Structure formats: C-alpha cells, structure tokens
Amino acid sequence: MKNNHSKSEDKHQRIIKAALKVFAKKGFYNSRVSEIAKEAEVADGTIYLYFKNKDDILISVFETEMMKMISNMKKELSKCHDPVEKIRIFAFQHLNMITENQEWAEVAQVELRQSSKFMREYVKDHYTDYINIFAYIIREGQEKGIFKEGINTGIAKRAFFGALDEMGRYWVLSRSKRYSVEESSEQISDMFIEGVMK
Amino acid sequence: MKNNHSKSEDKHQRIIKAALKVFAKKGFYNSRVSEIAKEAEVADGTIYLYFKNKDDILISVFETEMMKMISNMKKELSKCHDPVEKIRIFAFQHLNMITENQEWAEVAQVELRQSSKFMREYVKDHYTDYINIFAYIIREGQEKGIFKEGINTGIAKRAFFGALDEMGRYWVLSRSKRYSVEESSEQISDMFIEGVMK
Amino acid sequence: MKNNHSKSEDKHQRIIKAALKVFAKKGFYNSRVSEIAKEAEVADGTIYLYFKNKDDILISVFETEMMKMISNMKKELSKCHDPVEKIRIFAFQHLNMITENQEWAEVAQVELRQSSKFMREYVKDHYTDYINIFAYIIREGQEKGIFKEGINTGIAKRAFFGALDEMGRYWVLSRSKRYSVEESSEQISDMFIEGVMK
C-alpha cells in the first residue's frame, strides 16, 4: 500500500535528513548540493528529481521539522488541562526538543531568521502555528480567570518564545550546557507564570 | 584640525554604512561587494583598501553597530539607579534602538546567528558584553534585596534579552508594527519585573 | 573495449593539447583558462573536473611531453651500442623532436626556467632523467675506454644538452631555421665527440 513508492519515499527522506545534517554543520550558503547528495548516498542529479532546487530542500527540511515540533508539542500539552502547568510543559518540551535535535536547532537558529525572499513567507505560517500554541495557553488562562486580562497575547507569546529560543541559541552557539533543560525551563516558566498570573 | 584624514575616515565609514544597507536588504551571502561599492560611491577596488575581504566588512559593520548599542544603552542606564526602573529602560531602549536602526536590526537578526567560522568568536564577546548589561541589573537588584535570590542571572539575562529580541524579529520580519515600542517594552518589562521581584 | 572511458580520456588529453597550444602562443601567464577551454572545445568549468587549477594544467602538459621525450629518446638510443654513435643520435633526436613539436619547444624554453614555486621541483626530476640519458652515454664511453677519464659527466652532460638546447632556442625565438637539424646536430656532436674522445 505505501510500499509502491517506498523506495522513493526513502530517498526523499534520506535527502532531507542529509540536508539537515549538512546545513547544520555548514549553514545553508556554505553547504553544497553535492555534499547533501553524498551524505544521502544519491547522485547529485537525483536531488533534482525530488526537489526543485537548493532552496526547496531547505524549505522541505524546515517543514518536516516544524511539523514534528508542532505535533509533538500539541501531543504533550493535550495530556494536561491546567494553563499554568501547560506553560511549564511548553518550556520544558521546547528546550528538550532543541537539545534532542541539535541539528535542527542549528539550522532553525539561522534560517528562521534569514530575511531572504522565499523564507519570509514559507517560514511565517509554520512558525506562527507553533508560537500560537503558546498564545492559546495564555488566552485559556485568561478565560479561566487565572491570568491577567491586560496581557497582550501577541506580545506575551513572542516574549515567552523568545526567552526559550535565546536559551536554545546559547546552547547551540556555545555548545556548552551549563544550565540544564530542567533548571532553564523551570526558571523561565516560573518568571513568566508570575508575570502573567493575577 | 580633524580634517587631516577626514577623507579616509569618510570613505571607511561610508563603506560600512553602505554595507549595512546592502546586507540589510539582501543578507550577507546575497550581497555583492560591487553593490556595496556602488552604494558607497567608490570603486570596487577601493573597498579592499579599507577591508581585508567581504567577511571583514561584515565584522566591521558588526563592531561598529554593537559598540554603538552598548555605549548607548550604558549611557541611558546611567541616568537611573533603581533596578526596577532600569529593566524598563533596558527594554524600552533596546526596542527603540531596533526600530530606529532597522537596517542593523535586519543584519543582526541573521548574521549574529550565522554559525559560520569567523562570526562565532567575533560576535560572542560583544554580544556577551551587551547582554551582561542586563545581568548586572539583576544582580544589583538582588544585592539591594529587591529581587529574588533564586534567580539565575545566566538564565534570566538570556530570557529577557530573548523576549525583546523576538519582538524585534517580529518587527523586522513582518515589517508591520502592530505593537508600539512603548506597549511592547512595558508589557515585557512588567512581566519580568513581577517574575524577578520578591 | 578501450572505449569504456575513452571520452573522459579524450577530454583530458584534449585539454592538455589545447593548453600546450595556448601556452606556446602566449606563455603561461598570458594564457587564459577560458582560452584553453575554448581551444579544447569544453566549458570553462570542465577544465576543473580534470585539473586542480591553472598550475596543474601546466604540470600535466609538462609531464606528458617530458615523458614522451624521454621514452622516445631511449627507444632511439637502444638501437645502437656505440657511444660515439649514440652522441650523434642524441643530438639529432633532440633537435628533431624540438622541430617536430614546436609548441612544446616554446613552452619548455620558458616554463622550464620559471623559477616559480611549483615548477622548481616538478621540473627537476623529469629534466634530470632526460639529461642523464646523455650522462650514461659518456660513462659508457669511459668504461669502454673510448672517452677521456677526466671528463666530468656532471659538467659534460649539461654542456652538451645546453648546446643543443640553445640551438633549439634559436629556432624557437627566431622562427627561422637557417641551420638544418642535420647540419646542426652533426656539428654539435662532432665538436663534442672530439672533445671527449681520447
């Protein structure tokens, strides 16, 4: 059933995985399509049977990983119904995913911020979807009367995500991990929780 | 008096300014040295009288702007002695600088995160200097007994900076400005202040 | 049978041949890689599939031609066992090869003497191999008791080769050929033979 083109599926996935690895190591502009091909153990030309061009590979990498993050986060949050607790879960999950997928973290750190043409639009939607998960939590808390009404979710969601993201950047760039996922997520969520609670 | 080499100074500065503009518009890798030269109204070769290579231009842009930000922020903070108020000033100033220097904001968003070779080291020091300004505020507040002892400044400074930075990214990427500097800085600093105060 | 990679072989050889032609006409430094490509009827980039860089092309031209000369000379000499006659053959063959391969003669005249980096070492070995062919003849003559013992082969081989080489230079530079290969080689070998014989 899914086997009729499983070989192709394989190759498609293999290229994305290879690209993620290569992009993480060298950055998009310093990565060579031929390197990705080599890493994926396919011929250079084969890449172009699955992707329109180099940009398209990045987009695919991006979509693949972003969807993994979103579905993963949603799954974790669905286990719980307390907005306060959800904030803690979000923080922990986010940092945890980052540390468990360093390659993606490296790529995301840079590419999400590329101001270049195509990324702007492609990125925004998925990115917004992810970040809005947090916005819903805030709104939920406000609806339940636990969080301040005055909190602007548009600002708060970015502030919270930015805080976590910066922590991730630190880990990615310094490659050190002086602060554990547990401590970091706890401190950050504690600060936020106090900041948003009535 | 200061005119004895003002022409060279001029040209050096002109190139940096031009580079900032071009990098902001196209990103480092999509910028052409010849474009920078054109923008600076000098010949292509002239660039190489002032800079070792294209990378060197970026580094210079970076150092120039980063030092402006640091000295500016320090100046603004020196006017006040209340840690709580300082947090507000930091938030406001940071967002304000970003909106007033969109070009630098664009460049910083991307290039500071480039994981490529030379940037890693160059960036880190200045970046740390800047972010540590906030760490000192927290520590000051702790010493004065206003802020919780349990706050880990290493985490808090990143969380706070990240929150502001993400707000900046939003402005840069979306080019919209639904939230004003005032509202954004107030919301973000308020949340943090409540998060760190005893 | 030999066709399995004859196309690549072809291209490699074609580039070398084209380079020889272009180098001969303009000299290495005044030759453009794009000219070589054009002459070889390949794209500029194709050159770099077969050669590391421009220098590498020169080295390959050099090795190709030098090996031809050496094997050719050895073949001709193997037909004869008289050292005196061998001197005559060497002289004739050398001048003959030069006139039959003007392009190589032009390149060799200049590039073998380039004091630049890479050539120094590359050239020396092949060059020494070639010139030593003559040294063996002298030594052979000495062993057979025909040539003077006092002849220093290190000096004699260079003197003889230099004499022939200068004749070749004359032909190359003046493009005239007032003296025939036959007369030139005879006169030069005669002088040498009398000079070295007991």
Add this chain to the structure above:
Amino acid sequence: MKNNHSKSEDKHQRIIKAALKVFAKKGFYNSRVSEIAKEAEVADGTIYLYFKNKDDILISVFETEMMKMISNMKKELSKCHDPVEKIRIFAFQHLNMITENQEWAEVAQVELRQSSKFMREYVKDHYTDYINIFAYIIREGQEKGIFKEGINTGIAKRAFFGALDEMGRYWVLSRSKRYSVEESSEQISDMFIEGVMK
C-alpha cells in the same frame, strides 16, 4: 655638471636595482610594481615618472645588465690575443659573472626566454651582440689557421654559449654549486677547443 639631475639618476638606477632584485626573487609576473617601489624606497607613482610601464622596467633592467656583461667581456678579452686562450677567458668570465650576479642570472634565465611580444625584439639585439663576441673568436681562430674551416660559427657560438648557459642554469636552479667556476669553465672550454681546433 652631472649633479643637476643626479638625484633623478639615482632614483632611476635605484628602481632598476630594486626591480632586478624583485624580479630575481619572484619572477616578472609574480612581481608587483608596488614591491619594486617599496624596495626602491619610492612611491608607486614615482616609478611611472621614470618608466613607461612594468614591461619597460624589465627592458631597462635587461639593457643595463646586458651592457655591463658585454663591456665587461670585451674588456677581459682585449687583454689577450690568442683565440684559444680567449675561449678559456670567455668561458671563465661568463660563469664568473653569473655567479657574481646571481640576481641577474635568475632574471636572465627566465626572461631571455620569454616568448612574449616585446621581449622578442628587445632581447635579440643585445643577446646577439653578446653571443657574437664568441663568434668573432672562432672566426679569428679560423683566419689564423688554428681552427677548422668547417666549423659553422652560427652553430658553434650557440653551442658554446648554450653549454655555459646551461651550467649557469644549474647553479641558479639548484642553488648548489658542486662544480666550481674554474673546473666548469676549464672542462667546457677544453672540450670546445679540441672540438674546433685542427
């Protein structure tokens, strides 16, 4: 009297001397006009007050040195009237000049052979003048009835010069000097003398 522009004379000579040094070390094409200027302790632009262009510098270097060689050789030969002895003197003097002016030797080895445009003509005359000094010796010997009539001076002069020149090349390239000027010149001239004498 000659002082009114002795400073200019100075500079002209200084540049030639500097150029000789730089050309010797790097070769013409790898030498930079700015290096020559630096070596001569003048400004880059100053070079162009004394020379039309880079090529012109080489020509001047060439003419200066070649004239020195010719006048020097003639002076030495004028002391003696025996053609046989003159051959010995020529050989010794040539090799001696080469070893005493390594820089010129380096330049001459390469540049005399440059097939490029301007050199072809410029070089030829001086070069011929020099080499003809030897032709005269042969002819003189033939007139005196000492040397064989059958010797073709056009060939012999090149053979002899070539022999010496090759020895010079060996010293220049290998930078070793396993054979002394005395031994080398003696062996080479002895061989030739026997080769040309009746």
Add this chain to the structure above:
DNA sequence: CATGAATGAGTCTTCATTCAT
C-alpha cells in the same frame, strides 16, 4: 618632481543545475 589613494578592467574558480545515457 613626488606621492599614494583611487580606480576598474580583467580572471580564476566555484557550484547549482541540466541532460544524455
């Protein structure tokens, strides 16, 4: 005469993409 900052034409080389097999 002297300077040296400025110029910009010129070239090697890279690498995303194509296409014949």
Add this chain to the structure above:
DNA sequence: TATGAATGAAGACTCATTCAT
C-alpha cells in the same frame, strides 16, 4: 527513476596605472 559529467553564469579579489594634491 537514477546517474554524474558537463555546463557557464557569476563574483571576489588583484594590481597596473592614473591623477589630484
């Protein structure tokens, strides 16, 4: 589908030469 040799457009950088001072 898969290959990988071939393409050629594009760009960073160099350096001989000029010219305003």
